[in-house]
Amino acid sequence: MRVYFFRPEINQEKNRPVYQNIAKKLEAAGLMVITKEEDDSIFGMEEREIARIQASGESVLNYVDGIVMETTADNPEIGYLLAHAVLQKKPTLCLYQKGSLIKKTLGRLGQKIPDFIKVMPYQEEELEKTIAEYVQLFGMDPELSEVPNIKFTLRISKKISHFLHWKINNTKKTKADFLRELIEEIIKKDEKYQKYLIQRKKN
Amino acid sequence: MSTPRKKIALIILGGTVLIEDSPEKNAVITGRDVTPWLNKIPEVNIIAEVEPFFILGEKETEVNIDHWIKAGKIVANHIREFDGFIVAHHTSSLLYGACAFSFMLQNLPKPVVFTGSQIPVNLGQEANKKLFKKYKGLGIKANLINAIQVASHGPAEVSIIFGNKLVRANQAIKEKGLNINLFDAPAPAVLGNIDFGIKIEDQNIKKARVPFAFKPDFEKKVSVVSLYQEESSDLLEWVTNKKPKGLVIQMQQSSLSQSQIKKITELQKSIALVVHTTNPFIKKERPNLLIVDYMTPEATLMKFMWALGRTKNMKEIKKILEQGIAKEIGEEA
Numbered sequence: 001m002r003v004y005f006f007r008p009e010i011n012q013e014k015n016r017p018v019y020q021n022i023a024k025k026l027e028a029a030g031l032m033v034i035t036k037e038e039d040d041s042i043f044g045m046e047e048r049e050i051a052r053i054q055a056s057g058e059s060v061l062n063y064v065d066g067i068v069m070e071t072t073a074d075n076p077e078i079g080y081l082l083a084h085a086v087l088q089k090k091p092t093l094c095l096y097q098k099g100s101l102i103k104k105t106l107g108r109l110g111q112k113i114p115d116f117i118k119v120m121p122y123q124e125e126e127l128e129k130t131i132a133e134y135v136q137l138f139g140m141d142p143e144l145s146e147v148p149n150i151k152f153t154l155r156i157s158k159k160i161s162h163f164l165h166w167k168i169n170n171t172k173k174t175k176a177d178f179l180r181e182l183i184e185e186i187i188k189k190d191e192k193y194q195k196y197l198i199q200r201k202k203n
Numbered sequence: 204m205s206t207p208r209k210k211i212a213l214i215i216l217g218g219t220v221l222i223e224d225s226p227e228k229n230a231v232i233t234g235r236d237v238t239p240w241l242n243k244i245p246e247v248n249i250i251a252e253v254e255p256f257f258i259l260g261e262k263e264t265e266v267n268i269d270h271w272i273k274a275g276k277i278v279a280n281h282i283r284e285f286d287g288f289i290v291a292h293h294t295s296s297l298l299y300g301a302c303a304f305s306f307m308l309q310n311l312p313k314p315v316v317f318t319g320s321q322i323p324v325n326l327g328q329e330a331n332k333k334l335f336k337k338y339k340g341l342g343i344k345a346n347l348i349n350a351i352q353v354a355s356h357g358p359a360e361v362s363i364i365f366g367n368k369l370v371r372a373n374q375a376i377k378e379k380g381l382n383i384n385l386f387d388a389p390a391p392a393v394l395g396n397i398d399f400g401i402k403i404e405d406q407n408i409k410k411a412r413v414p415f416a417f418k419p420d421f422e423k424k425v426s427v428v429s430l431y432q433e434e435s436s437d438l439l440e441w442v443t444n445k446k447p448k449g450l451v452i453q454m455q456q457s458s459l460s461q462s463q464i465k466k467i468t469e470l471q472k473s474i475a476l477v478v479h480t481t482n483p484f485i486k487k488e489r490p491n492l493l494i495v496d497y498m499t500p501e502a503t504l505m506k507f508m509w510a511l512g513r514t515k516n517m518k519e520i521k522k523i524l525e526q527g528i529a530k531e532i533g534e535e536a
Contacts, residue, residue: 004399036399050398057366057383059345060398074206076356077400083246083348108248 001138002032002044003066008075010038019070022095022127026068029131034064059084065138066091071102071119079105086114091137094119095130209251209286209355214274216259216266216300217293218319222334222342230324232260244344250351251286261324266296268508271303272419278308278315279417287314287354289347294321294377294385297363301372302505303421305361305529310413314357317372318350318364319343321381334381349397358394358407360530369395369403373502373531389533420512425449427504432456436466443470449511451504454480459489467492475511475520479503493521502531 003026007019023033034044042050045060053060061067067085071078071094078094085092086109094102094117106113113119116137120130156164164175173181187193219231221243231240234257247253256277259270278288292300301317308315320343322334334342350364361372366384374392378385387393395403426447428438442450452467457480459467468491470476478494486494495503503524510523 006399040398040402042398054367054396054398057368059367076206076352079250080348080352080400083249083351084345086246086249087344087348105249109245110248111245 001030001065001135002034002063003068004034004036004061004064004081006067006069006077006081007035008070008073008077015070021124022068022070022122025127025131028128029135031066031135033068061088061090064090066093066134068093068095068134070095072097072100074101078102082106082117085117089114089116091134092117093131093134095122097121097123210284211251211253211351211354212256212277212281212285212288213253214256214258214277214288214290216270216274216290217261217263218291218297219261219343220320220322220324221344222320222322230261230320231257232262232324234260236260244347246344247347247351250348251355253289253351254285266293266300268303268421268423271300272307272421274300275304275307275417275419278304279415282313282415285313287316287357289350289354290315290317291343291347292317292319294319298372298375298377298386298499298501299505301361301363301375302499302502302531303509305373305502305531306506306509307417307419307421308361309416309418309529311359311361312415314354314359315361316350316353316357316364316369317361318346320346321365321385349401352401353395353403357401357403359409360394360407362394367397368393369397369401371530373505373529374499374533375501376499392530392533418509418513421505421508422448422511423508425451425504425508425511427451427453429453429455430459430463432458432460432463434463436462439463439466439470443474447474448515449475449507450477451507452476452478453500454478454482454485457482458485464489464492471517475507475515475517477503477507477520477524493517493524495524497532499531506531 005023005026007015009015010019023035026033032044034042036042050060053063061084067081067090069078069081069092082092082105096102096119102119106117106119118134118137122130164178168175168178215231215237219240221229231237237255237257241253241255258273259266274290290300290304297317297319304315322342346365353362353364353369357369363370363372363375363386365386366382368384368387370386370388371392371394374388375386376388378387394407395401424447426442426445428442428450430452450470467476467478471492476493478492479500480494480496483496486496498506506524506528510520513523514520
C-alpha cells in the first residue's frame, strides 16, 4: 500500500526527527511512504510514473492508497488534501499534537467524520499503536500486522545472551531487531504456514 | 495561530454536471438547484467558505457577452469581500468568457478561476457510466476542489483549471476530445501544476500595483469569418452586408489570395477589421492590414470587441490590440 505523507514546514529543523520517526514507523507497518521534499521533488515514486500521470491530466493522489498528515500546525494544504481524501474516500490518518484545528476543519464537512478518516493525537510511545489502527483501514488483517507493538517477555540463557550480544556488536541493530528478522525469515520459509495463510484469506 | 478562513465566490454560468452513478438531478438547472447541488459537494467547505451566485443554468440559452458582463460585475462589486472567485462555465465557450473577463477586470488583486464539467446535462446512462469510469468518478468535484485552492492562494489573474493544469486564460488553447487536461497553454502561460498539492511558480503570484478597474465595454456586433485561401471574397461581402460594427477574419491557411487581400483592403475603409493568423511572417508582407499573430483566436476576438467598445478610431484600436492589457500577448510576439 502506498501512502502520501504530508509534512508541513519540513524546513524547520525541529520537525525533521519527528517526521523521520513517523515515516519509519509507517514503513515498519508495511506501508510504502511517498513524500514531497522542500524543492517540490517527489520521493518514493518513479519520475517516469509521475510524468505519465501528469501527462494524463490526473492527480498523483489518485495513485496512492492513503494519506497521512501531520496536522498540528495550521496549513492551507491540509484542507486541500482532506477535501480530496473525502472525495476519493482514501484512508487518511491525521496525526496531531496539542492545539490542532483539524477537528474543527473536518467539522465543516457538515456530517459525521467518515470512517476512513482517523484523527488521532500522537506521542512517541503511542505512535505504533495509532499506525496499526490506521493500517486496518486498508483491510489488512490486524492479526497479521507487521507493526512490532506486542510486548513479549522471553527468558533466555546466558549462552544465548552472550551470542546475541556478540552478534549485534558493531551493527546498528538491537537484539530485538535481530530476533525479529530471524523470525521473519522463518515465517517466509515455512511453507505450511504460508499455505495456512492462503486458506485463512479464502475463508 | 489559525489563519482566517478563506471566502470564495462561486459564479455559476453552467458547467455544473456532476459525474454520479445516477445522472438525475446532478446539475444546476435553475437557481433553486444551487443549494442541493452544493450539498452534494461537502468537500469544498473544508477548504473555504463558498458563496454561490447563480446567473445561468444548464439547458438555458448559450452563454453570451451579457452574461459575462453580469458575472464580471459580481466580481467587481465584491472584490473586497471575497478572497477569490470561481466561475463554473460550459466548456464550449469557456475560453471566450475567460478572455472577456481578463480584459474587463483589469489589474485584478484576487484570483479568478474558470472551471467546469465536461459532461453535458442528461447524458444517456451508458455514456454517463463510461465517463464515470474515465474520470474515476471525480470530474467537476475534483476541478472545483482545485479551483477553490487556486482561488484561495493562487495568482491574481484570470486562469483556467481542468485536470492537473492551471493556465493563463487569455493564452489558453482547448484540447480536443475528452482530455482531463482540457486546456493547455505555452510554457510561460502555464501558471501551475497539481501533484499532491498545487505548485504555483513564485513569479505568477505577484500582484498588480495599479488599482483594480472594471471596464465592461464590449462592442457586441462583431462578426467572425473563417477564411480559406480558396474562399471567394463574396463571403466577406455577404458578412459586411449584415452591417457588423467590426469584423475578425480568421485565416485558416498561412496566406490569403490576391483577391482576398484586395477585398480586405477595400473593406477596412468602411469597417473596423482585424485579420487573425498564426503565420508570423504575413504581418511584414502586408503592413497596410491590421494583422494579429501574437494572440489566440479567442483572445483576439474578445480584445477586439473590448477595444471597439472603447473607441471606434482604428489607430487607437490598433494601439490597444498591440499593447499588452492582461498578459495576453505570447512571448514570441
